[in-house]
Amino acid sequence: MMEKMIFGRYIPGDSFVHRLDPRSKLVFVFAFIIIVFLANNTITYGLLLAFTLFIILLSRIRLYFLINGLKPVLILLVFTFLIHIIFTREGNIVFELGFFKIYEEGVRQGIYISIRFVVLVFVTSVLTLTTSPISITDGIEVLLNPLKKVKLPVHELALMMSIALRFIPTLMDETDKIMKAQMARGSDLSAGPLKDRIKAVVPLLVPLFVSAFKRAEDLATAMEVRGYRGGEGRTRYRKLKWDWRDSISLVVLIALAALLIYLRT
Numbered sequence: 001m002m003e004k005m006i007f008g009r010y011i012p013g014d015s016f017v018h019r020l021d022p023r024s025k026l027v028f029v030f031a032f033i034i035i036v037f038l039a040n041n042t043i044t045y046g047l048l049l050a051f052t053l054f055i056i057l058l059s060r061i062r063l064y065f066l067i068n069g070l071k072p073v074l075i076l077l078v079f080t081f082l083i084h085i086i087f088t089r090e091g092n093i094v095f096e097l098g099f100f101k102i103y104e105e106g107v108r109q110g111i112y113i114s115i116r117f118v119v120l121v122f123v124t125s126v127l128t129l130t131t132s133p134i135s136i137t138d139g140i141e142v143l144l145n146p147l148k149k150v151k152l153p154v155h156e157l158a159l160m161m162s163i164a165l166r167f168i169p170t171l172m173d174e175t176d177k178i179m180k181a182q183m184a185r186g187s188d189l190s191a192g193p194l195k196d197r198i199k200a201v202v203p204l205l206v207p208l209f210v211s212a213f214k215r216a217e218d219l220a221t222a223m224e225v226r227g228y229r230g231g232e233g234r235t236r237y238r239k240l241k242w243d244w245r246d247s248i249s250l251v252v253l254i255a256l257a258a259l260l261i262y263l264r265t
Contacts, residue, residue, distance in 0.1 A: 013130065031250075081113070088105050140158035
């Protein structure tokens with residue numbers, strides 16, 4: 001399942017979304033995270049789903065690929081859905097078995113929260129899949145530039161966030177390799193009592209942490225050898241350019257927010 005993780009990966013392309021300025025994509029995603037909470041009924045959540053599918057279509061990323069990437073967080077999605085079904089006790093009873101009852105409002109809220117979770121995962125995944133780590137770093141740094149006035153190390157912060165984002169798929173792949181190596185040696189991480197499964201995870205965590213620290217040390221050495229000394233005095237090879245596509249994308253997002261507010265009940 002680890003190889004299904006798509007968050008943090010980058011797929012080169014020439015789609016409409018690929019050509020957007022990283023600053024507009026970052027603003028778009030952060031604003032979209034807020035706008036999602038404006039939906040509160042079937043029509044608004046349906047509109048969010050349609051809008052998300054439209055973004056995926058513009059990015060030219062296969063929907064099947066994104067759905068596969070959702071599998072690692074499927075447990076969290078199912079858990080959230082079940083929590084709402086079990087603890088929400090409003091509306092008509094749609095299912096009853098002894099003392100266990102499922103209410104109409106619980107099912108509705110579970111579906112709504114699941115849709116909200118899915119569209120957030122899809123949109124944030126599209127951001128990383130269509131934007132290179134270097135572009136994300138540049139975009140974050142430019143957007144946080146005003147914070148330099150309060151002595152915040154903006155360049156270092158942006159670089160740290162970009163490296164962390166880039167290392168997510170790398171560590172997931174490393175975890176998958178270690179798990180397969182342990183299973184080849186006869187270790188079973190998915191069977192037996194919970195106590196035994198927790199003990200079986202220890203041989204997995206130790207080499208993973210060792211590998212992570214080694215990668216971090218190699219990266220630090222490589223940066224030091226190349227003369228990296230922070231953001232002071234550094235220039236950029238690639239200049240960020242805001243064009244009509246970026247303006248249109250933000251205008252469309254504002255229109256979506258206005259429409260959601262209008263359709264709220």
